[in-house]
Amino acid sequence: MFNLTAVLKRLVIGRALRSDELGETLLPKRLALPIFASDPLSSVAYATQEILLVLTVGGLAYLHFTPWIAAAVVLLMAVVVLSYRQVVHAYPSGGGSYAVATTNLGESAGLVVAAALMVDYVMTVAVSVASGVDNIISAIPSLADHRVAMALAFVALLTAVNLRGVRESGRAFAAPTYLFIAGVLIMCGTGLVRYLLGDAPVAETAQYGIKPEPGEADLLGLALVMLVLRAFSSGCTALTGVEAISNGVPAFRKPKARNAATTLAAMGLIAIAMFAGVTTLAIVAKVHIAADSCDLIGLPDCANYTQRTVIAQLAAAVFAGDHSFGFYYVQAVTALVLILAANTAFNGFPLLASILAQHRYLPRQLHNRGDRLAFSNGILALALVAGALLWAYKANVTSLIHLYILGVFTSFTLSQTGMVRHWNRELRTERDPGLRRRHQTARIINATGAAITCLVLVIVLLTKFTQGAWLAVVAAVVLWVTMRAIRRHYDSTAAELAVTEPKGALAPPSRVFAIVLVSTLHKPTLRALAYARAFRPDRLEALTVAVDRDSTAELQRQWEEFGIDVPLKVVDSPYREITSAVMVYVRSIVRESPRDVIAVFIPEYVVGHWWENILHNHSALWLKSRLLFTPGVTVTSVPWQLSSSAAADHPAARAPGAVRRGEPTGRFKRR
Known part of the structure; x- marks a missing residue:
């Protein structure tokens, strides 16, 4: 029995690594990008769809807000990426938002960031896997009844791959991520070229109208503003995972900070190009999508119709049908990268949990490395909680999305505010004119980021709180209280065990x-x-x-x-x-x-x-x-x-x- 267990363990996670082999697991930029950036890159597969789903509650009348909302999301993404580049250079030891907030705003603020990020990492796994399963079902509708089982199986697979170590997971996930980037950019480029040549692609749902929800057809004033803000907050899912690189700087090869900042910039440029391309193409192809397929006017047998995702509709429109190679290629790599996007959380969560455990806010076991020098206990904890969420919410993206991104913007706001205080402290002592100019520029970037992300946080709270975001708030509060209690326990235990009179104790x-x-x-x-x-x-x-x-x-x-x-x-x-x-x-x-x-x-x-x-x-x-x-x-x-x-x-x-x-x-x- 023990022999069988040992053999199975080695088959799943590989041979044990010595502690002095840790340096061999550090990541070059080409592997760090798919590991830490797969979440924000893959978010473009559903961010545009979430904007359209909110706007179409009032029918087709409000879709003209889509380009403006997308432009606001792109601007926000650029500001956040620039802001986090400052974090990477200022705090190269890792910890990201948590380290910044703790150092500059105090212990309580740091724990707020940590709790919010940990909740959001769990949601990243749940939403990414559920969205990936959605895209598989878009290509093979007969699998719809097996949604939850597929989602749980993918979580188990991701867990096994990550237990093999960071470098090996990077090798496994690099090709799908790069294939997804290429597929989406080729699809967007082909579609836009066809549009410029007068042969615009047309989505399969372009012919259908959308029945407005009761009371949502003629919104004016504050109601209309709230609808637009709700669509904007849903589109902000494109920013999830941006902070993972700042948390994982220690996993990069030297020079760590420069390599991490370069990877962050590359991720930002690629994500902006992909999101802008998908949104523009969705407008050109006149994609119509509703929360309930029976809200599509003119659709026969709506009760038995499975709506395809926006990406699926665009691929079918651009590549001339849902039986073309291009369609199946885009669907395959999209589904794969969405599932693998959860890997961002599988790297960010254990690293953050390890730092918190080192600071005595979480059980010390989370700081221990496993056989493959990965933080195995953190990986397993994340998998268990995310799997429970997928099972409870039946792997439904629309239900899970409301619990999402709240933690991201909480950490964004506090970390950027902390960076402003960091630069203020640096400027009080710095006398070199060149460095002072750089610090002042960085302060302006971080102050802008703090103001904008704070505004977005308020919008997200206002528009998503009653739709389920309150659960994420409660979870973060419970986690915050728990971490404080764990720290008090460790502190009291250390005080009780401290040696004050060695001779008497001996x-x-x-x-x-x-x-x-x-x-x-x-x-x-x-x-x-x-x-x-x-x-x-x-x-x-x-x-x-x-x-x-x-x-x-x-x-x-x-x-x-x-x-x-x-x-x-x-x-x-x-x-x-x-x-x-x-x-x-x-x-x-x-x-x-x-x-x-x-x-x-x-x-x-x-x-x-x-x-x-x-x-x-x-x-x-x-x-x-x-x-x-x-x-x-x-x-x-x-x-x-x-x-x-x-x-x-x-x-x-x-x-x-x-x-x-x-x-x-x-x-x-x-x-």
């Missing part, structure tokens, strides 16, 4: 009272007695609990017959409760001699096969757990290896995680 106890638990007189019992003697305690006795009178009498007879010179203490238990009887006796000794150390020795035997554990009781764990909570008591297990435990010498038993479980002897059962 002083030996007044006496050592050793107790050997006995149920049957056999070899493990004798070994435990011999082991306890080796400690030369001031007092040594054996302890048994009288559950069955005949068995106890037989034990006493054997004790005298063998001439064992250790007193045998018999504790009565009229209700056959062994654990409680032992605890009462031990605590009574502690009360009588509070300055003494009570050393309890538990004889137990070790089995060699997993199935043998099923056949034996597990009372050692229960007894130890009870005794360990008693002040002044130490617990020692004295193992006796059975012949089957020779299997422990097998290589599989020495694999990480392979442990031979010790079993207590006789009738020390959990009651």
Whole structure:
């Protein structure tokens, strides 16, 4: 069993890497782009669609706002990319928004950023995978009934690939990302050239009108403004994942900051070109899409019609049909890159969690690297939470999207505000004129970014809060409170364990009272007695609990017959409760001699096969757990290896995680 587990583990994640091989896992720019930028690059596959879905609640009348909304998103994206380039240069040690906010705005602000980002990373996985499944279903509608199962399977696949290490995941994801970029740019370029030549592509839904939602047909004033703002906030999903590069600077090859900034700039330019191209082409091709297919006027059998995504409709229109090579190519790479876009979160979340764990805001296990030098515990935690969300929301993009991007703009706003304070502090001490000009320019960029992203955050809150974004707010608040509580626990534990008087702590106890638990007189019992003697305690006795009178009498007879010179203490238990009887006796000794150390020795035997554990009781764990909570008591297990435990010498038993479980002897059962 252990051998099979070890083999499967190596097949999934590969051979274990030495700690000194960490440098070999650092990323060149060509691999860093698909790893850290696949999320914002792939967002163009659904950002335009989300804008159109909001505007069409009032029918076709409001689609003329689309280019203006898209232009605002492009401007925002440019400002955010420029702002984060300043973060990368100023904080090359990683941590991104969290590091900036903590250093410049304080601990609480830093935790707000961390909580918001962690929630958003989870949403990145859920939305990206769900959107990728949507595009697969657009190409193969018969798979619609298997949406959730497909989504969960893709999350499991991403988890396995990321457990193999950052560099290997980059190699796996590089080709699909670059193929997606090429496919979308070729599609947009071909479509726009056809438009300029007078042969504009026409979407399959261009012939259908859209029935307005009740009360949404003739919006004026504030209602119209709110609709446009809601469409803008949905389009801002194109900015998700931009901060991942600033969080992952330590994963880049040297010079880390310059390589990360170059990758960030390349990502920004490509994402802007792709988003602008898809949106322009959607307007040219007259793509019409609605939340409910039956809102499309003139569509026959709407109840059984599965709407295709905007990307799918554009690919079919540009490449002359949904059976062309171009259509299937774009759909395949779009679906693939949307699923792989979750990899941005699989790299950003564990890195951020590791930093938080190092600062004692999350469990320390999240700071540990696995066999492949990846933060395995963070990867598994992200996969579990994202999988639960996909299952709860049935992998529906429209339902999940409302929980999205709130965290992104929270971190954007606080980090850019923190950067303004950073540059103010630098300018107070910098005297070089050239550097002062650079710092002033950077401050203007970050101040602009802070103002714009703060405005967008307010818009997102106003337009999405009641539609489900409140859940993301609640999750972030709960996470913030939890991280504060974890830090308080670690701080109080450290204070309690701190050495203030070394000489006093090293002083030996007044006496050592050793107790050997006995149920049957056999070899493990004798070994435990011999082991306890080796400690030369001031007092040594054996302890048994009288559950069955005949068995106890037989034990006493054997004790005298063998001439064992250790007193045998018999504790009565009229209700056959062994654990409680032992605890009462031990605590009574502690009360009588509070300055003494009570050393309890538990004889137990070790089995060699997993199935043998099923056949034996597990009372050692229960007894130890009870005794360990008693002040002044130490617990020692004295193992006796059975012949089957020779299997422990097998290589599989020495694999990480392979442990031979010790079993207590006789009738020390959990009651």
